[in-house]
Amino acid sequence: MRVWFTTLAAVAMLASPAFADPLRTSAEAVRDRALADPTAYDYVEQLSVEVGPRLAGSEAAARARDWAVAKLKALGFANVHVEPFPITAWLRGPEEAEITAPRPQRLAIIGLGGSVPTPPEGVEGEIALFHTYADLLAAPPGSLAGKIAVVTQPMPRAQDGSGYGALNPARRAGPSEAARRGAVAYLVRSLATGVSREPHTGALNYQESAPKIPAAALSVIDAQLIDHLAARGAPIRIRLKLASATQPATAWTVEGEFPGAAHPDQIVQLGGHLDSWDPGTGSIDDGAGMAIAVGAAHAAAAEGPPKRTIRVALFGAEEMDFARPAFAAAHKGDNIVVIGESDIGADRAWKVQLPAGAFQAPEMKTYAAVVAPLAVWVSPEPSRGSGDDTADLVRAGVPAFAVAQDASRYFDWHHSSEDTLDKIDRDQLNQAVATWAAFAYIAANSDIDFRALAPAAAKPGP
């Protein structure tokens, strides 16, 4: 692995200058504690080994809930509790696909979350191949009648994860767009940056106005093979079998806190999501994110009881979009000072974005100085959100704090069988914990009022 760091040992030795304020000195102590603390790694190691994959609505999700409650209590969190909410669980069955013409070839595929099943005998048809998703959208109505639509657009590798956003509609909306044009099934090249035989799943969103057709992701290598085969000119036929079931179920968000000694009602809200996709062990998505939130809260509180409450939420159903409205409904009346969710893996932080208007605040200048030795910079560009599960509250005006971790490698493994513990580098993980912990400490031990700092244009309307 590339050397990402200046020596962390050197960082931990940095004395703050003589003219530093007490808030800074304490935040530096929190940072340095986090850099050396095993809490975050132990969290994701234990979850990966002892619980494993935990699709919302599955038996494993209940085990994850119980594990998380016990873990938070063992770490000294108070008010540990479970907030249940109803979901429609989607559970995967056997899946297979193969090319049947011009020559047989087994394909590595995985059904998209929420996909309807095929008939038991599967669907078989000639493919309509699109090298870009825009080309599918440009296909005329009816032009895909009876066909299996295949989109093989590659995903750009980006440190900020933006390549995922660019391709997300191809997975989310592609099935309905293909169905609207007559397709009987849909295959999308995995939204992945690496080149491997492991397909990457993820949720789809059917539109009411289109028939629901079965949909799966192809491994990158199989998508490349289809591109090569298609260049030979002969029609390609594929047979696809997907089984799945849906059922009413319950999911749970687990919460715990370090109560505020001066202002217990003022909440610095951190979080990550407890559910995961099923093929891996959910170590980077989002075992690591939870570990960062838990580790950061733990490191901040180890400096002494915070003035404000530091609360951690382990959202119970992120992947299928159920946790966001449930959390917003349960907590819309809370006095949340600032909110942030960690859901971009285990690699090092490189940039931070603050709530609008906060960049010039003295407390945030202090924060910038505390994380500068970690090679993290605070951008003057304000955050636009921080995680899917917090989005409804952010839209309602809760200030958001966002840490950009290096996502260069994340989408090599995300949502695939390769989302496993070995991808986690302890030094990088702890650097991210330190970045969050210093913020949590300063937000919870100062009087900074992010809502008051926000420019008028950034405030929600009535």
Added chain:
Amino acid sequence: MRVWFTTLAAVAMLASPAFADPLRTSAEAVRDRALADPTAYDYVEQLSVEVGPRLAGSEAAARARDWAVAKLKALGFANVHVEPFPITAWLRGPEEAEITAPRPQRLAIIGLGGSVPTPPEGVEGEIALFHTYADLLAAPPGSLAGKIAVVTQPMPRAQDGSGYGALNPARRAGPSEAARRGAVAYLVRSLATGVSREPHTGALNYQESAPKIPAAALSVIDAQLIDHLAARGAPIRIRLKLASATQPATAWTVEGEFPGAAHPDQIVQLGGHLDSWDPGTGSIDDGAGMAIAVGAAHAAAAEGPPKRTIRVALFGAEEMDFARPAFAAAHKGDNIVVIGESDIGADRAWKVQLPAGAFQAPEMKTYAAVVAPLAVWVSPEPSRGSGDDTADLVRAGVPAFAVAQDASRYFDWHHSSEDTLDKIDRDQLNQAVATWAAFAYIAANSDIDFRALAPAAAKPGP
């Protein structure tokens, strides 16, 4: 090296769909030609080997000029010419530095471009160490009297190069800020993402209101050593000797073009910069950038004479900020349709930003489809510029096109003795050329009017 690509061979095989327009088919041919074309690599290989480093105002700069004129002519450019402009050349002399207390240690340093020399015997003093540049700015007036100010803040590694922007003031303005507080010399940790013993130079900008003190960059490893030593508590003393000279000189921007067959006065302006810093061979900064611009123009014109003129400028004095005003003064009356400068190394493109208002234009939708198979996405966020040498024209309203190449590795070597040919990966270089070439082709062979597309707010005032 990590596998960044889907197979380029596969990309070259992609047939455009049946409903593609002729502009798209031709742009795809340009893209695929660029992917296989040796022009760009040959350009930077020859420049690195035959010319080498070429500081503006040096003897080597004149050799670079002559080489570039011959090279553009050999590649079929028309109207190849040289635009001279006066500069104040800064030329480096012998430099050395060492720790004298608490124990002797030779330091790897390099003077900042524009630095005044020390007296021949050097300057020696106790250091005032700042772990962040903000801490230096917070130091009171007079507090650095007689001291050598040292800033050791590390630079964040960022694919988009933003870590360089975050630290740039520490190099550019740091010397004057230190002098204003009484310092007699200034040392800054190299603005570099790697950990090496090679120091990285770059320009400083003295402020009129402060004394001019000598200033140099420390290698990252030496900056780390100083951090470690300082943690022991004993005062650290450093002795610094820098020699340099300034003299009136001439620099030259070299230009050539593929004249427009229908609208020769309408110019698609590409470019890179011909000057370089002195310690390496200027291969990534900016041999590669010029190679990309030259290669892109060449690949676009190989499809047939463009409707509009494609012009390439090889800016003759970027590093010390002289080429920008000279180019703007010489070309403010030109009808430049769109402008872009390539100056971020040789690695692959991952994102493109268009002039404001252009994202929805049909020609740009076509462009997005052409580059999507390269794993490049077109961001809806408009460009804010494209290179230092074009900035004055962009401020005056010329639409800018910007390609984000992967800068993750770039600042490991930038401005150091390690800026050499071996850092260039041919496949990545050609992927960047293809990204520029397809744009140049579409901009020069359509009637797209970027100025007309710009929203009112993006247009310059009277």
